[in-house]
Amino acid sequence: MKTLPLPLVLLLAICRPSLGILNNVTLEETSSRIIYGTGQTGWAKLHHDSLYHNNSHAVSSDPAATATLTFRGVAVYYYSSFWSHNVSTTLQLDGQEKIILDLIDASEFNGTAGIKTTKRSDIVWSRTDLPDEEHTLVVSCPTEFGGSVLMDAIMYTENKTDDQPVSPLVNHTVESQQFDYVEGAWSKNSSDPNLFVSDLIFSSQDDSSKAVLTFTGVAVYYLAARWPLKTVTTLQLDGESPEFVDLTDNAATDAISAPSVESTVGTYAIVDAIIYTEDISSSPQGPSPQPETDGPPSHNNHSVAIGGIIGGIFGGLVAVAVILVLCHRRWRQIRRRELHEPGTVVSFMAGVENTHSISGAATSTSSSEDMRAETAQDYAKNLRRKGVLSSFRVVRNMGSRGAPETLPPPPYEA
Template structure:
């Protein structure tokens, strides 16, 4: 077996974090997002909400408020951090924030030290280092429920193909195969035990894509110099037959290996042969922050 070429129809498997890419890497532009109180992503419950305007004190010139104890505003988001803006007041103002149903804090938004004028908006509450995923922030009434601006911090996902200059192919005998059923249309492979592919990235998670085959295919992955892990790329639903099996995968490319919750920083992934070194797409994740 000197080459691996798609000839069989692919079965669709669940693809996690799969991005639509060509032969070059694509950046998913997920940046810090600021939402005003008017955003349709903020859902208001109750009928007593009032919108106030004051360009000096409120982010974007407006905020929403209520004193109805049964009212609330809910912001559902996906991300790793959230920041809540408010002004400070010369009279007693408290708002209750609850994240994901169990992290509740009553914010005291009252000025101290005898100040006699309202203080302009700024961030008065935040939660960072959240698990990347779905979260829900509920803003409810202490003696007021206030909704001004909210910032959501998300992660960048970057997917690179085997042709990316970020992936360095070391050694001879690398073969490039093209097919619409590989991620991005192609992959590279090598059976030379002295060959490897090196991918260096800055981030906190990495995901490795590959197809599955109806005969035994293994690739060894090593992150940051740790002992290599053998990834079995054999289709478990097909009886392997090395003599008669077609030289093609039977399952389309998807994530077969990943490492998450890495320390944000520089990392190196080495892809080397088990009996093949298979290089298809790689996704890495990093935290993108802008000024708050």
């Protein structure tokens, strides 16, 4: 048997194309990677129907509405259900000619009855053998026929080579019903699918209200609607400094509903949904086949708290200051007793340390402790004046002086 010359073998090895692993990534309409552009009417989320992919999808009849996904891959697939009449959607890949999809179920067509879903969501359009590069798919409304924009699910195939490992990151959406409401009085309101993610919106005017979500992940995203009146939310992650989030829609006209008296800041806790990103690279099941985002690796448990806790943080700071003063005073008493009581054995280093700590301070112990307590209280007051004594809990709306003690929940329409 003849053997190939060594130079030819090396040439073949160099010219052999890199073999990758084909990996399918499925994105629901709730994925943060899908960018929604909208006109006046916005998007509606339809859910709790087994005929939709993962029981929900988004729809808009606004001619200006679009849904855009940018991905790197070699194939792409668009999912949709079928309808009894008057439904069509436009797809455009990489700026090429637009394709209008007819999503009418001919076997169930009824032009006079109300529109309804007739067939389970499935792949209705695809493009394969794409170059392994970045692509952009735009889903829009076919203006020529007055159709609708349907965003149910998109799947694309990526070619992962050895130097491009599959990302182990995956997103999870947590709706309001999955939070722990551990403090305060909360009310539940049915939500408008045009504005909210969850079916129920939890709200509270109680300063002690607290909704908590504990998760393991590397990123977290707070989802909320915009409001026509002044609305501020406070969020706190893992006990860090609180963050104020202004949810006011400054473009909205609120002349009719705005109070005629001077408004003052209050807290109005509102809980809709949160998305967090999990790194499952160390999971026993191995990396996720459906990565959605990238971020720094971490495996720590985190806690997101939502609620009005301004008074709680102030009281907590004062309590900590008092405890520290009492502990310091008790420690000094014990050390004096050890130094001066008969029969007490004190090491040389301990004696030296106490000599240095007591010297020049024995006559000013009481004033020093009072000063320390006063400093802690002043620090807490200053924090309160600066408006940072709140927490990663969802806060409250703008109340008004002279208004009733119980404010109605903010309107659920932008």
